Amino acid sequence: MAHVPPLILDLALILGVAGITTLIFKKLNQPLVLGYLLAGLLVGPNFPLFPTILETESIRTWADIGVIFLLFGLGLEFSFKKLVQVGGAASLTGLLEIGAMLLLGYSTGTWLGWSAMDSLFLGGIMAISSTTIILRAFEELGLKTRRFVSLVFGILIIEDLVAILLLVLLSTLAISQRFAGMELLGSLLKLGFFLTVWFLAGIFLIPSLLRRLRQTLTDETLLILSLGLCFVMVVLVTSAGFSSALGAFLMGSILAETIFVEKIEHLLRPIKDLFGAVFFVSVGMLINPVLLLDYLGPVLLISATVILGKAFFVSLGAVLAGQSLRHALATGMSMTQIGEFSFIIATLGVSLRVTSDFLYPIAVAVSVLTTFTTPYLMRLAEPFYRVLERQLPSRWRASLQTYSAGTQRITQVSDWQQVLRTYLQAVTINTVICIALILLTTYFLTPIVTFRIIASPWGEMLTALLALSLMAPFLWALSVKKLRSTSYVTLWRSRVFSRGPLVALEAARIAIGVGLVSFLLAQLFSVLVGLGAAVLMIGVVLPLFTHRLQQTYARLENRFLYNLNARALEQQRPMAYRHLVPWDAHLASFEVSPDADCLGKTLTELAFREKYGVNIVQIERGSRTIVAPNGAEPLFPGDKLTVVGTDEQLQRFKPTVAPTPAQVVHTTPEVMLKQLMVDAQFPFLGKSIREARIREKTHGLVVGIERGGQRMLNPDPATVFQLGDVVWISGEKQLILSLEHENESPSA
Structure with missing residues (x-):
């Protein structure tokens, strides 16, 4: 008889017992991980009534x-x-x-x-x-x-x-x-x-x-x-x-x-x-x-x-x-x-x-x-909430509601926040890359060049040249590239006292670039040589080759961004469980069941908005994505509907399209729910929803308006936008963002 290694015997014991325990826990509708834990207890050294593993x-x-x-x-x-x-x-x-x-x-x-x-x-x-x-x-x-x-x-x-x-x-x-x-x-x-x-x-x-x-x-x-x-x-x-x-x-x-x-x-x-x-x-x-x-x-x-x-x-x-x-x-x-x-x-x-x-x-x-x-x-969460709500003083409940509504207003990002965010991102990423290249050079490249290719001091010079060539695009982006966004220009023109800090930011990133080059060259030569060469490179060489370095950096950046977003660009992969809305109306998705009574009927005939108060903002049908479908669009088996509504509305709506429990699918990145504040620069101030042509401009819908503390879900198309309104628009992401930009541009 062939000898069986102890490891195989142990695996046979582990997987056999685990198979039995997980079947039992599955039958009891309990998590399988508990079955694995029980199996480990049974085959472990602390349970002598059962065979124990060997290795x-x-x-x-x-x-x-x-x-x-x-x-x-x-x-x-x-x-x-x-x-x-x-x-x-x-x-x-x-x-x-x-x-x-x-x-x-x-x-x-x-x-x-x-x-x-x-x-x-x-x-x-x-x-x-x-x-x-x-x-x-x-x-x-x-x-x-x-x-x-x-x-x-x-x-x-x-x-x-x-x-x-x-x-x-x-x-x-x-x-x-x-x-x-x-x-x-x-x-x-x-x-x-x-x-x-x-x-x-x-x-x-x-x-x-x-x-x-x-x-x-x-x-x-x-x-x-x-x-x-x-x-x-x-x-x-x-x-x-x-x-x-x-x-x-x-x-x-x-x-x-x-x-x-x-x-x-x-x-x-x-x-x-x-x-x-x-x-x-x-x-x-x-x-x-x-x-x-x-x-x-x-x-x-x-x-x-x-x-x-x-x-x-x-x-x-x-x-x-x-x-x-x-x-x-x-x-x-x-x-x-x-x-x-x-x-x-x-x-x-x-x-x-x-x-x-x-x-x-x-x-x-x-x-x-x-x-x-x-x-x-x-x-118990819902019953506990009802009990707690009854016990809380009315003043506390009102305060909580006011606080919740207040924190969910649109928060304006200041110009300084935008400028600092841009500088921090550019400095952090390019500094990290430069440090990584310096470490790669000093610990790996220098020994290889000096011992196997060219002896000192020519080896160090060749190493420094190679390292600076690799670092050049990132040093340019760190110290020379113009980071003057709209917010930067606004601060520079509108506030004289902002110019000092802005100049300090520019000086700081130049100093970081000089410090990085000095650190690299100081490892290979001397501190004075490193400092002099760093000033020469940042002050003369990089500006002289700005056009070529800009092209190189743009290619690298575009490759990185394409790779980062390739999944969304090529497959339009649905996002998982993204928090979209801060009040009760929110996005959810359902798959139309083959047993649903709504099959073959148009959205106008089904009148989901009138019956349940929900809006269909997108239909995924095979490889097609229909954003803001019109009333003549019928429903077919397998359609994936992106729906906006409250918990209660969605719960009432769900059996219409999914009589049996349906797997929830995720919303796609092309659809979003966005809130806009109606201020003096709002392009549709004083116009009705119909006159503003929101549907045509965003492929979407105005699903809610908050006015004077009151919330109007599914407002009538004749509703006129008033100063101070908070408007909720659901539709195609890029179009809504362009609409938001249009809203902000007059004040830029």
Whole structure:
């Protein structure tokens, strides 16, 4: 009989038991991750009544690979463009909640008498909610069309990014065993630098590579190439002193900007499921039931702290961000659990041997308890709101409504904000690229040139020439390129006292360019030579070759921007859960069911607006996208409707087009809901909606007007725009933005 390696026996035991437990949990309509945890407990060393795995270290290696695949998959769903699209409400709420839970977790651990490192890791474990559990609960409870869901997903995006930063910071603290502020600041700056370099280089190179190979990419080659890129990034990131999870997440977020992301996600799913199962089983293997009984009190205390703390701080953050009390409570009570990232943070503490034995099983137990309570708390959100509303004094309710309406007004970005944003972006990006080229030159290029090609001093001169040639376009954009936008010109002409700070900004970026060139040349020659050559290059050489450098930089910039937006340009990929509107009317999408009674009828015949108060702002039909369809447009099976309305209106409307529960689809980037303030420069002041020809100019609709604190949904076409109105327009994004520009141009 052939010998079977222990690893194969272990995998047979793990996957066999996991298969049985997950079938049971699926039958019980419970999250599969709990089945994996139970399987790990059964095959682990702490459960002697069942066969135990033989090679623990090999399984740990597989579990590490599982973490890489989990983070790679998370990065594919993340996309840095989504982070840019996350609204201010989600950012404020997420950062407030995470900061409060970190402090609350650390305080809880300290109160229990735990060490500082245990308390710190507990704070990290308690800070991050479970995306998987929330998604599943929303689907099971039919909540995905509710307006507050977009806020939840925005917060989850913020949490994912902060969780990655936590992994890096906790690793640094665990290794140094010190809470030095300067050391942490240095780690953050190092992390920010490498993240920027890797992201810029990845977006510039990888989408272009995949497009060139497009004709030769099969499913197999695309999968292997994607995994190869993932593990190469893991190696690069770990070589720089960061965790492998960061590398996997970063490469996933880079590939998320390519047109192949859906195919990669589809191909990766079975592999991610396999290694993810091994990871969660390995988590369950570390659960010690006896230890849990000894720490039952802390488990219950921490579970209650997670539930109450997250519900309170998320709700508080949402209210401060201008959400209504109803939506704030629904958001807060949806995020009262911990999950995948908490396991990864707890695993980090175990692997670095800096946390106590009891912390890991406590984290797992808290996750299990909070997972079970999540659906019930989601259901209780609305009844709890009604009770709280009755108990609140009328003055408080009025104040909350006034605050919510006030924070959701259009906020004008000042000229100084626009100028500083432009300068900061240009300086940061080009400085990071130049520093990366300097490091590449001094650490890699110089030894190769001087030892293998030309000896000193000619080797250093050739190296400096090559480095400055590579840096030239970016030095030009940093120090010479004119950044004089409309806001800059406005400040320069209208306010004499603004000229000093503007000149200081110009001088600062020139000084940064001189400093970068001086730093490079000082590494190869002397400080005086470096400073003199830097002044000569910034003051003479770069301005002399401005035209050529401008062309080179424009080509590089256009390539980067095309790669960044290729997915939207080529596929018009729908955006996921973008927060679009700050009041009750919002965008949602539905797929027309083949069983719907509305099939074949025109929009005029169906009269959705009259019956339900909703507006159809877009129809996706195959490869066609019909924006602002007219009343003669019929509906067909499979049509994807983008609809604007309130939660209640959408709930009444849904059975008309989807008699059976339908999968919610996402709105496309071509459609948006925009609010405009009617001021003295508004081009349609004193005109009616019909006279303004909004429909023709934006391929859209005026879906609401706020006037004197009163909101008019679906205003009559004869309604006249009055000074102080807040107008809500839904339609084609570019046309609405051009209309907004037309509104602003007279005052420019």
